[in-house]
Amino acid sequence: MLDPRLLRNDLARVAELLARRGVTLDTARFEQLEQERKRLQVEAQTLQTERNTRSKSIGKAKAAGEDIQPLLAEVADLGDRLKAAEQALADCQGEIESIALGLPNLPDDSVPDGRDEADNREERRWGEVPSFDFTPLDHVDLGARNGWMDFDLAAKVTGSRFVTLSGPMARLHRALIQFMLDVHTTEHGYTETYVPYLVNADSLYGTGQLPKFEEDLFKVPGERDLYLIPTAEVPVTNLARDCIFEADELPRRWVAHTPCFRSEAGSYGKDTRGMIRQHQFEKVELVQAVPEAESFAALEALTGHAESILQRLGLAYRVVTLCTGDLGFSSRKTYDLEVWLPGQQAYREISSCSNFGDFQARRLRARWRNPETGKPELLHTLNGSGLAIGRTLVAVLENYQLADGRVTVPEALRPYMGGLEVLG
């Protein structure tokens, strides 16, 4: 959520920045609601003051043994007027809040303007795009070998956009998870964290998936509705909800491996082949909570942590800054890491590293106590995939394939594969 004070005091600038994202804010309507809010709030609070003072004097009079009937008569209609005023204020504030909850974060100045991913800005490339003296297969064909990867089986068990892995392929999948967790915990200073895969609505409001993006989620109906997590970002970032951290407890760096569940509504016909876009996939997620001053340095560091995984696996990739039109709802700046996939002859997203500023923290009431002021201040939250496991598996298969369909195991993963050098 945006800073309500900014919305009040500099609405024109907010509207201007939102326009960069292609979002139109009805400033006239908003200003009108704000004025209304102000008027109603003063009115309601005046009535509350009156009620408080009068009730107190009734209490005193009664204690003194005086007749309170005349006093009671004086306040006869106060309750009704107060109730009406409070209701009007609540309605008005509700309306303002529903607008505010629907507004995305403001893009940082360094974010390029643009409409869609075609306008993203490439920052750098790493690694050599492999060349083959044969026509490389994609991961679906490679995985079909020996029944290691089977989409039909998964379709029978569940439906489309699921996969089953078998034998060494399943082990390679697991090896990637272990490898990534080990690197981030031992070398990058993250604390390994295990979290629930079902979350309540409050958590999803906190990180911004609700109220706007419910259709992307799998909902589990029950006495109290729960949702399957679309990313570990939700449970992990919510660890900081309603917290006030001391300065020496920061920065917080969490890493968690979780499955992720996405309904992929609206992506019909997109990436229907293979493991690129599934309803269920694994991810190792990096999450940080830091003071504002460290926010942007933390984004660079976090992106570097994710990059280091690709580098150790020897996978060519590029880093792009998402343009305003491609930026996620809660993010003010995002770097995507795109890995080279020989099967598609293209760079494809494998990690998304975002700085949310205080946008999530405000919804979460995630704060820290600034020793300089002694006051609680909103934290800045960040997260990034480090990395998406399914897509990394795809990248390893396609980039390390041999002419006969076998696959070399990247050296970094061999300790996790019992020393195995070649799959197949």
Place this chain on the structure above:
RNA sequence: GGAGAGGUGCCGGAGUGGUCGAACGGGCUUGACUCGAAAUCAAGUGACUCGCUUGCGGGUCCGUGGGUUCGAAUCCCACCCUCUCCGCCA
């Protein structure tokens, strides 16, 4: 699933209708004492928010949401969560 207990400030823990944002203890901060420290003494110590604004004055918050009342931490209703015992279970 059955039975019971409970959710109060950073922590422990009082408070069962009126000056309670909340006793008391601990913690923490500051000051005094001390060469220094400990002990002791004194003062201070919640969050959020509104209006005018060096400052001042309000409001809200005692699990959450409703209700009763002039007035609710205290009474009523619903829900959530935690703990104990029994059952079931990986």
